[in-house]
Amino acid sequence: MLKLLTSSQIREADAYTIANKPIQSLDLMENASRAFVELFMEDFSDRTLSISVYCGTGNNGGDGLAIARILHKEGYERIKVIIARFSEKSSLDFNINLDRLKSLDLEVKEIYRAADAGPENADIIIDALLGSGLNKPLDGEWKDLVLWLNTLDGAKVAVDIPSGFKAEGAVGRTDAVFRADLAITFQRARLNFLLPDSSPYLKYFEVADIGLDEAFMQDGEGPYYLLSEDDIRDRLRARLPFSHKGSYGHALLVAGAPETMGAALLCSKACLYTGAGLTSACIPAEGLNALNAAMPEVMAVVREGNRLPASLQWGKYQSAGIGPGLGTGDKSLHVLKDTLKNFAKPIVIDADGLNLISSNYELMQLVPEFSVLTPHVKEFDRLFGEHTSWWERLETGIDRAVTLGCTIVLKNRYTIIFTPEGRCLFNPTGTPAMATGGMGDVLTGMIVSFVAQGYTPEDAAIMGVYLHGIAGESVQGYVVPPSRLIEALPEVILRYL
Numbered sequence: 001m002l003k004l005l006t007s008s009q010i011r012e013a014d015a016y017t018i019a020n021k022p023i024q025s026l027d028l029m030e031n032a033s034r035a036f037v038e039l040f041m042e043d044f045s046d047r048t049l050s051i052s053v054y055c056g057t058g059n060n061g062g063d064g065l066a067i068a069r070i071l072h073k074e075g076y077e078r079i080k081v082i083i084a085r086f087s088e089k090s091s092l093d094f095n096i097n098l099d100r101l102k103s104l105d106l107e108v109k110e111i112y113r114a115a116d117a118g119p120e121n122a123d124i125i126i127d128a129l130l131g132s133g134l135n136k137p138l139d140g141e142w143k144d145l146v147l148w149l150n151t152l153d154g155a156k157v158a159v160d161i162p163s164g165f166k167a168e169g170a171v172g173r174t175d176a177v178f179r180a181d182l183a184i185t186f187q188r189a190r191l192n193f194l195l196p197d198s199s200p201y202l203k204y205f206e207v208a209d210i211g212l213d214e215a216f217m218q219d220g221e222g223p224y225y226l227l228s229e230d231d232i233r234d235r236l237r238a239r240l241p242f243s244h245k246g247s248y249g250h251a252l253l254v255a256g257a258p259e260t261m262g263a264a265l266l267c268s269k270a271c272l273y274t275g276a277g278l279t280s281a282c283i284p285a286e287g288l289n290a291l292n293a294a295m296p297e298v299m300a301v302v303r304e305g306n307r308l309p310a311s312l313q314w315g316k317y318q319s320a321g322i323g324p325g326l327g328t329g330d331k332s333l334h335v336l337k338d339t340l341k342n343f344a345k346p347i348v349i350d351a352d353g354l355n356l357i358s359s360n361y362e363l364m365q366l367v368p369e370f371s372v373l374t375p376h377v378k379e380f381d382r383l384f385g386e387h388t389s390w391w392e393r394l395e396t397g398i399d400r401a402v403t404l405g406c407t408i409v410l411k412n413r414y415t416i417i418f419t420p421e422g423r424c425l426f427n428p429t430g431t432p433a434m435a436t437g438g439m440g441d442v443l444t445g446m447i448v449s450f451v452a453q454g455y456t457p458e459d460a461a462i463m464g465v466y467l468h469g470i471a472g473e474s475v476q477g478y479v480v481p482p483s484r485l486i487e488a489l490p491e492v493i494l495r496y497l
């Protein structure tokens with residue numbers, strides 16, 4: 001897991017690296033600028049594109065000057081540098097890079113007011129005005145310049161952080177932020193890049209390694225981490241010789257209503273394809289034909305009149321999940337209550353299971369410790385109250401996971417897993433093509449399956465979320481139908497052994 005850091009922690013890592021490695025601050029700026037250019041060249045390889053680099057006079061601006069110089073060396077022919085002299089101060093490394101730039105045959109313009117900028121019709125606008133040094137919202141000349149840049153047609157690329165964008169903390173709705181198509185950021189993704197509140201200001205980001213001290217960063221304070229494939233390799237166990245279906249657990253999925261049997265079918269199939277030894281679906285009688293026809297491998301536990309059968313032997317299941325397509329009527333409420341009371345082991349709760357708890361919050365007391373709750377944003381807010389920013393949701397998620405002793409999986413482009421110990425893990429896998437109904441049902445089935453196989457609920461959530469995203473990425477196309485994703489699972493999981 002990569003530790004994710006706040007801007008001030010990255011600045012500490014910067015200072016630590018300079019103090020403890022044989023590297024000067026100017027070299028770090030050179031590293032950062034080279035790393036930026038390497039990634040930039042992959043996206044914009046055409047050397048005839050016109051590029052305007054807008055620089056402040058701090059170190060973000062210093063990066064901009066170094067980037068302009070390196071791009072020139074790389075053969076980009078049409079580079080212009082515009083320096084915003086809106087502050088009397090300038091950093092040492094900025095000044096040195098300005099001297100280095102002056103020896104080159106490049107157009108450099110210094111402006112003292114936003115109104116002096118332009119005309120501008122460059123193909124690419126590089127924003128090196130302000131980076132991690134931002135300490136207040138943009139106003140005055142800065143704001144005017146950024147608002148004007150936002151009106152231009154060129155592709156917009158930010159150095160490190162779009163100017164005016166808060167890398168962490170609640171992102172206020174403001175226009176005074178450079179609206180970047182791409183940010184090439186240094187060393188670690190910024191926390192707010194991973195939250196939907198960044199979407200008006202940033203379409204994509206890439207991370208450039210600039211050589212900051214990794215051990216120092218990993219030891220930093222704070223609950224935020226980014227999952228990586230090593231986290232799956234470290235957890236996933238091979239299926240052993242002489243193992244049999246009993247070795248991989250029996251999973252029970254309490255799901256479906258006559259009109260929403262699809263949800264029950266998807267989560268049961270995902271459970272089966274993720275490797276549970278046995279999968280049983282507890283479904284309404286009306287869905288029995290559908291289950292038998294669609295999935296001969298899955299066994300049925302039939303709910304007549306939406307009542308759990310008295311014969312249900314709870315003890316024979318190693319894991320259970322409840323909620324997909326269950327409905328929110330009174331009988332579904334009884335089914336949920338009985339399941340929570342009788343199963344009495346960590347359980348995966350999704351969709352209508354969560355909606356029922358939202359409207360009957362006393363049920364939360366019945367939720368066994370170490371259970372996994374898998375809300376999307378609306379379900380999260382129904383459960384824990386309305387939020388005005390995703391940053392607030394991060395704070396709530398950490399707090400509730402600890403107080404409830406549960407893992408909470410807040411589903412999104414970068415799904416966030418809050419663990420009972422108070423960690424907050426961002427998942428990088430998945431694609432926007434996965435934004436379609438039924439995806440959540442699949443994830444639930446996967447997590448239940450991993451719990452059945454003996455993984456802890458927290459590990460099952462980590463593996464389920466990460467592999468769900470990888471399986472989604474493996475299906476090519478404009479949209480990923482959940483049933484196609486499920487079919488990719490056995491092969492995708494095998495890659496991580």
Ligand SMILES: NC(=O)C1=CN([C@@H]2O[C@H](COP(=O)(O)OP(=O)(O)OC[C@H]3O[C@@H](n4cnc5c(N)ncnc54)[C@H](OP(=O)(O)O)[C@@H]3O)[C@@H](O)[C@H]2O)[C@H](O)CC1
Nearest residue numbers: 014028029058059060130131132133134135136137138160
């Ligand atoms: N470790 C790294 O990640 C490295 C980062 N590098 C680059 O350096 C910047 C950070 O540079 P820094 O000089 O610290 O800060 P900025 O360039 O972002 O800002 C400069 C000064 O601007 C002032 N400021 C802050 N907010 C505003 C505002 N809203 N309006 C006007 N002015 C503002 C502030 O100075 P004050 O004296 O006014 O407080 C800033 O100090 C980082 O983003 C990277 O691009 C290095 O190149 C390599 C290592």
Ligand SMILES: [K+]
Nearest residue numbers: 127130161163
């Ligand atoms: K910037």
